[in-house]
Amino acid sequence: MNNPPDPHGPTYRLPTPPPPDPTGWYELRRRARATLWPPQDAAWAGLFAAAVVAAGVYGIWFQATLPGRLPSSSDWKAVAAVLARDTRPGDAVALAPPWAERAREILPERLPTRPEASLPVLAYPSYAEGAEDLAGIRRVWLLSLPDAPGGTGRIAAELQARSGAAEGPLRIGQLTLTRFDLRSPLLPLWSLADLLPAARIQGPAVVAREIREVGFLPRDCVVARFAGPHPGTAVVRLPPAPLGVALRGHVGLAGDVSGTGASASVRVMVDGVELGRVEAAASAPAWRTVQIDTSRLPPARHEVALEVVPSGPLPRGVCLDLVALP
Amino acid sequence: MTARRGIALAWGALVLAVTAATSPAVGISRDESVYVEAGASYSRFWREALRDPAHVLAAVDRHYALNHEHPGLAKGLFGLTRTALSDATGLLGEVQGSRAGAWLLAAFLALLLALWGFDLAGPPGGAIAPALFFLVPRNFWHAHPAALDLPVTALVLATTYAFWRSTSASRGRLSTAGWAVASGILFGAALATKHNAWFLPPVLLAAWVLGSYRGRQPGHGPASEGAVGTVRGHRFPWALVAMAGIGPLVLVAAWPWLWHHTVPRIQEWLGYHLHHENYPWMYLGKLLRKPPFPVAYPFVVTALTVPLAILVAMGGGVAQALARVVAAWRGRGPEVSVATEWLLLLSALFPIALIAWPTVPRFGGVKHWMPAMPFLALLGARALVTTGRLLWPARATAVTGVLAFLVLAPAAWQVVHVHPFGTAAWNEIAGGAPGAATMGMQRQFWGEAAVAVLPAVNEHAAPGSRVWFQETTALAAHQYQRDGRLRKDLTVASGPEDADISIWQYHQEFRDREFRTWTEFHVTRPVAGAYLDEVPLAQVYARPGAWR
Known part of the structure; x- marks a missing residue:
């Protein structure tokens, strides 16, 4: 039903008056919106040009500054001189970032004052207590490239967390050197590698001390190599030795594990009794830990044996380490 | 025109x-x-x-x-x-x-x-x-x-x-x-x-x-x-x-x-x-x-x-x-x-x-x-x-x-x-070669970085040294020799066991080769290297006495 016409005639609504704009901000915004939307070709071109200019200027800045963010040969030599002077047995150098392995070429391999003592250069991705034991190391010299792209802070934090004292950082050009004194250094009574020359090897394996890759990292370990498609069990019997409070070891498959379907079961025997077992396999983690509490054993010398049982062909071998903790 | x-x-x-x-x-x-x-x-x-x-x-x-x-x-x-x-x-x-x-x-x-x-x-x-x-x-x-x-x-x-x-x-x-x-x-x-x-x-x-x-x-x-x-x-x-x-x-x-x-x-x-x-x-x-x-x-x-x-x-x-x-x-x-x-x-x-x-x-x-x-x-x-x-x-x-x-x-x-390490080049977003190394990217292609250490090998290798070229093929080594880029008295070794000098080229999957070299040569210190912005591409190891 239609409504009757309004007897007072049509009504008109006046437009809402614009808000007061004493600063001109609303007008500016209206004009900007009218200019930018819908976007015109020239606006897109301007946006693209701005991105090109920003990327180009950044690229020039990056190329111009990169060499200055990296150490020079004199920086490396100066650091080598400091380390040659100040390191002592039980020290190691850690690299941050870990790829900075030019250090191996520059730094002394042994302490100049004590040639019988080596100065290990470590290039691990992590130094957290659960990740690396750092056996035999009391002090770690962190050698950093602080301005190199990629960042180096995490490693310093991890070392700081397990250190009682730190000294530095000492800035030498584009390198920094910080010394961390480990709060609880892991100083073994003996290691498998130390006792290997006196050990008896039973079974078909060739056993030798080597530095091998496990999970892409170097491991100074005892390698048991097995020939043939159906390798048998090998046993490494160590001479009687004191055990301390614990036996701590690691196992891993040596070398490139691609195409490796086999694994190895490693049993740790003390006086003929199995006290621990760990599996070396291609799956993560590559470097597996076993720890055995020996604090309740009588404080005499005990015979420790490692029994390695491969499940299939392992031509590259199994990497083993074992230490007795005091 | x-x-x-x-x-x-x-x-x-x-x-x-x-x-x-x-x-x-x-x-x-x-x-x-x-x-x-x-x-x-x-x-x-x-x-x-x-x-x-x-x-x-x-x-x-x-x-x-x-x-x-x-x-x-x-x-x-x-x-x-x-x-x-x-x-x-x-x-x-x-x-x-x-x-x-x-x-x-x-x-x-x-x-x-x-x-x-x-x-x-x-x-x-x-x-x-x-x-x-x-x-x-x-x-x-x-x-x-x-x-x-x-x-x-x-x-x-x-x-x-x-x-x-x-x-x-x-x-x-x-x-x-x-x-x-x-x-x-x-x-x-x-x-x-x-x-x-x-x-x-x-x-x-x-x-x-x-x-x-x-x-x-x-x-x-x-x-x-x-x-x-x-x-x-x-x-x-x-x-x-x-x-x-x-x-x-x-x-x-x-x-x-x-x-x-x-x-x-x-x-x-x-x-x-x-x-x-x-x-x-x-x-x-x-x-x-x-x-x-x-x-x-x-x-x-x-x-x-x-x-x-x-x-x-x-x-x-x-x-x-x-x-x-x-x-x-x-x-x-x-x-x-x-x-x-x-x-x-x-x-x-x-x-x-x-x-x-x-x-x-x-x-x-x-x-x-x-x-x-x-x-x-x-x-x-x-x-x-x-x-x-x-x-x-x-x-x-x-x-x-x-x-x-x-x-x-x-x-x-x-x-x-x-140049000449083009296969190791990474851009500004990656942070160049250092940033890419930190990110864990492939460091280079296969074998070509060895060319950068050949002058050092030519200068320092003991006469008749056996060189393990690893990723550089034996064919390439012989091509370098025929082109006068590598001394002719040097021979190609097949592994660290029969080598006097090892040219390790950084490939993560072959890392064991470097560590086997350490074991075999009883050294962990390279004698020379090729680096791009401090990132190692190739490093040379030598047995004691093989590098002069």
């Missing part, structure tokens, strides 16, 4: 001169060492075939069996240039003589890019497009070795260009039919260079089909600015017919290995690549060993290896092409050739998307999708030129020049900085 031809010839000459001048510093990679030997073998075949045509098939089996998993055209060219420049005249060593074939194809690629860039965007387009391609450090590196990736990239570009001319109603010297026949011949040449050319016809067909749909566009736009006399049109793709008919004939003709047992040998060739081994490859801290591989891999690696400003230009070019298609569909782009846009877009994106497929092997890095790069360069060049025209029409060339300078200057700087 027209400006178009002048720019193209200048670019061809420049690339030929620069690659020839900078090539000796580039080391020999694993595959190149094989291709150099294969090229020599193939050139011996042609000499024998000319002398004794009656026994040509026996000669085929003798000479073309070497590296028959890849076709013979490019390697035959390497053999030809080696025969002419090294064996016959002694102007160059055997490796550089072989590489001359690759330099010629790089120059051809530059010339084509200049021509097509000119056609798309006028003189600035012709000047900028080749620079956008060759100032990507990895592309620049690939312009040197006697390998197959840049040659097949050049021939894919050439085939696509001929296809474009044949379907866009060219008015140039060749008729559309002539360009169609040229497409067939060039496609055959591409097939006879590397197997990835087989993917070209589906891409061209898809581009043509997509180009047929114009939406609200009243008629087909011109394919170019008129520089080559193109007119509006979207001709039937006779080029695809020619490619189907002529391409296989050229393949067989250019690869004598197929002159008998043709079908079984083609099956063997394709079967080899369909079931190719997956070499390990580092990507974001993980070693890729077997499929499924990350789909993002080629996109991420492209984003981290193409210099940032060039990447922005190329990305802008892709966006512009998409926008032009959409504008044409809406009836707001009468000047747009939808077919050309699709051809450029699909040619630029398909090779990358192909490698993204999770079961396609990942080793080799950017070289496997290098055929995309010329098209990205063309799109990037056009985007820069268009931007100059839109921002300041009266000073368009100057604006484009400034933008091009900002795009190309940092890239040129990087090319100079990283």
